[in-house]
Amino acid sequence: MIPLLAAAAEPAALPAGFHFTPALGMFLAFVVVTLAITYWSARKSTGASNFFAAGRGITGWQNGLAVAGDYMSAASFLGIAGMIAFKGYDGFMYSVGWLVAYLTVLLVVAEPLRNAGKYTMADVLAYRLSPRPVRAMASLSTLTVSTFYMIAQMVGAGALVKLLLPGVSYEAAVTGVGVLMIVYVVFGGMLATTWVQIIKAVLLMSGSLFLSVLVLNHFDFSLAKFFEAIGNVPVAGPDGTIVHRDFLRPGLKFGAAVTNGWGPLDQVSLGLALVFGTAGLPHVLVRFYTVPDAKTARVSVVWAMAIIGSFYIMTTFLGFGAATILTPANISVENMSAPLLAKALGGETFFAFISAVAFATILAVVAGLTISASTSFAHDFYTNVLHHGRERAPGEEVRIARIASFVVGAVAILLAIKLQTINVAFLVGLAFAVAASANLPVIVLSLFWKRFNTSGAVWGLGAGLLGSIVLIILSPSVMGVDPAGTPADKMHLIQSPALFPLTNPGIVSIPLGFLAACLGTMLSNDRTSETKFAELTVRANTGLGSEKATAH
């Protein structure tokens, strides 16, 4: 498949077909360290606030690192580097959106959420609105976002392992990743998840930094030379000959010329989903419950922005480095750009390190998704919807959450194995679209609009969720006619021309979510939510009566 990689595998000392590579060794080291942390956390993770929110004792810089580790998925590490390596400047546009999105989190969502909530985003909605319908809808939306995102990550993990560790099958890789994330969450709770994310963030940052330095070293530390090379990247022309392209020129991916004219609008739509979706991603929001107060939540967002921003600036070196040093013709699979660049510049050991970083990246993200999904199921759906907010036995909520993590993990493993040959890249876009169109509108309106009521929240969540899903199904991400001979994992799911022209539905679905929330509010005479607006405003802005840290 990849000659470079096949040669890399050391002679088999273990059973046939299994190669012990440095990459495997480093991955095992990561597993051992994280399992030790899980063992340590397991003894502390008793009680609901310890299990769901790490006892609210995480400090600002720790949570900043954990937010970064939770957020920077394989899609951003391997995906953006690959996209820049193949599409140049337009790939870098993603990097910008993923950081700027944190301004919405910082200015609008993080502090009120920490002040007024307990474990999930639905806590903030349930203050003023009728708890059961709102929590049921919010839980549905959370589970949808988390499972879609998780399946995309798991399928990516399986595909990646096949490339990085010859001899380990797709099924084994997916099962391994799934079992590890279940162990972290079920036994270690939020505390173990947090530390897995912190370690991953440190590994990712040091790996990227070292790779960036190696790229600069290749160009004798001259940015002028580096950018000159970016201006002349050899790519295969339409007739097979090599032509030189300027990779800093915008438009290789989203240009009007390559996208039937819809590209620029699609890019704006993507920006909307990123900038408003990040502040509605359940696995990012739950991180703000792990700190002692709103002030620490704020500081942790700023830490996260420093880390995430530095990383995305480094994608310049990772992506354009792969484009100039390896050239697209020598990269077999787009997502392998960063690991192959590491191999070319840093040799076998560094390749192994970057591969281990990629595993750590995926594991930290799926663990975060698992805990946010199971928290929402146990706290919102089980306790508050089914049992009217009462625990029938002490510790029941945590027990249910543990069972839910196990089920969520098992379902994710099965789905990822089933969907092995299907192109699931659109699922990440879908997760952001749902977060931006369903979650963010109701969070914002609930915090700032006095008249907002239960009917508005149910309409908003429903329309945002349904609208995003329908538009994605009708979009070119799912619908399209492929030429004969396209491999199954690259094929469109529905072989018919797309009915909606944009791959990112945000520009339509976000206004739809807001509109439905407003309409649903106006069409209902329910004014009970107005009586508690004063309470929510005071709590959100002063932190009066907010959940306190438990002493460890």
Add this chain to the structure above:
Amino acid sequence: MDLNPAPESPDRDLTPAVGAETDVARLGHSTPPPPHEQTADEDADIADWDRVAAMSEFRSLLRAKAAFIVPAVLFFVIYYFALPVLVGWFPELMDKRVGPVNVAYLFALSQFFMAWVLAYVYLRKAARFDGQAADVIAKLDASKKGRSK
């Protein structure tokens, strides 16, 4: 000077108007107790929310926050979306060379510094908001003590 002031005669019933049966917390709970085990303090509302919401200190905290956050959000949204709009519909303009790079790359890079600077400015501003919020709580505590004397 009267060293032993007679207790003020209560002008209202001091028994908290709550459903709890006891003032004494049970031992051995790390999680919030179920309703039937709550003490009067836990059951009572911690504050008269409408009164706090109407306090002039609180109104001015909200005004100060809105005066910063609303323009800040408008600014970053416009600054950010200028990038995909310019790159998408004016690619020639954005491809103008500036030294070794082009306008498009510099504008994209500037977004990172815009985000960092805005975050830093907000961090400074928010320290002032924290002070205002602390004033609201301090005033509330003072009036509570006054009432429970």
